[in-house]
Structures are given as C-alpha cells and as structure tokens.
Amino acid sequence: MDLRRDVFQAIADPTRRAILLLLSTQALTAGAIAANFDSSRPAVSKHLQILTACELVSQEQIGREVYYHLQPEKMKEVDDFIEQFRQHWEERFNQLDKVLAVMKRERGKGKK
Amino acid sequence: MDLRRDVFQAIADPTRRAILLLLSTQALTAGAIAANFDSSRPAVSKHLQILTACELVSQEQIGREVYYHLQPEKMKEVDDFIEQFRQHWEERFNQLDKVLAVMKRERGKGKK
C-alpha cells in the first residue's frame, strides 16, 4: 500500500467514511471497528492505516488494545476546498431569489 | 471506465479538483481545459466525463465546441458529510478557549 496521505483520497472510500462517522461519537479499538463491517479485520486495519497516515485518525495504545481517535480538524482541508464553491452556490440561490421576486411582481401585475 | 457517479470519488483526483477550480470562474471548452494540463486531451476528456457523470459539471454544445459548466450545488453532498464533523472541531476550539481562559486566570493570580 502506498500510504498516500491525501485527505481527499482517504474520504473517497465509503468504508473509510463510515469508519470516520463511527469514530465521531467515541474512540474504538480496531477490532470493535471491524465488527461493524462485512469485510475482514485486516481490510479494516488497512483503512485505519490510511486514515492514520493522513492524520484523520490517531492511535492510542492501551495494553494490547489500540484505540482510534477521530481528528476532525484535518477535515478542514476538505472544507477549505469546497469553501471556494460555497459562494458560487449561494450566488445561485440569490439569483433564484431575484427570479422569484420578479415572478411575484409579474404575477401581481397580472392580477391587476 | 465504470462511470461511477460518486462525488467523493470525483474530487479524489487532484487533476479533477483543478478542473473544477478552473471552471469556477468561467465555462470552458474541452480543448481549453486540456491546454491547462500536461496530460493529453483524451485524458482530460475522461476526467470531464467522470465529472459530468456525477453532475459536478454540465455540457453545452455550441457549434463544434463543447463548453463545460460548473454545477457547484452538487458539492453540497460533500458539505453535508463534513458538516457532521464541523461541530466536533468547533467543540475543540471552545474547549481550547476554556483552557486558555483558565491559564489566563492562573497567570493573573501568579502576578498578584
């Protein structure tokens, strides 16, 4: 595995997104996480490796168990990206508002 | 090509993210987009195909040219996902604020 530490690549996989959501409420061990999925434990372990590599998740060893913690701050990288588009879709909303306002006026005229 | 219409998959590729940013200011033809990248035109064409399939981009044929338009609303799907984490990182900020506030108080006491 290449261990590409790219957040966008990391969240591209639906299983990894599910893991992140799982960890958003509580830290869990690798085994506990794997129990929530159909795929084998090593498969989940690999996903955790990828998530750890890109720092979306951190490890904490307690005895022989390894707890995985979510690092939500890292998600800001994605947020920064879509932020560049948020204004655009808000603009469109505003344009739609204008159109609706015009339609309303027109309808009002029609009624008269 | 599988034509998977998954927005997360679509923005996983850096070239595709660059294309989306390019189109955020203006609609462009396939050739004009390809001119901005090192890879060949067909490669870019494939990326556009993927972006079109998941509706991040729309096509408009004018004569023999095809203009690609950004559809920023589709990015909301990603926004909805990270929204679930935004509260978490904001929580952490608040906790940090509390810690800093306590430290400030403690320091004030020390001065006395």
Added chain:
DNA sequence: CATACTCGAAACCAAATGGTTACACAAGTC
C-alpha cells in the same frame, strides 16, 4: 465536395486500490 478542427469513444497498458489468507508479535491469563 474536400479539408481542417473539435471532440468523444475504443483499445490497450501500467500502476494503484481494496480485498483475502496466512503469519508474526506483543500483552495479558492460566
């Protein structure tokens, strides 16, 4: 009509991805 241009589609290829089974290793438990 012939020619040039823009572009998508097909065929093909190397590399990356996601999965499995098998194994190794440290930490508790008897």
Added chain:
DNA sequence: GACTTGTGTAACCATTTGGTTTCGAGTATG
C-alpha cells in the same frame, strides 16, 4: 512458561484507475 487475545504486516489476487495512441463522427471553412 504455555495459551489466548488483539493487532499489524506480508504475500498474493482481481478490479479499478489514469494514462496513452488511434479512430470516427460531427461541424465549420475553402
């Protein structure tokens, strides 16, 4: 010390991905 348990790692495999070159279809332009 022997045994079980929780994990990570290695080796391997099928599929997907991103790229290329080649071809064909449609649209101006002479």
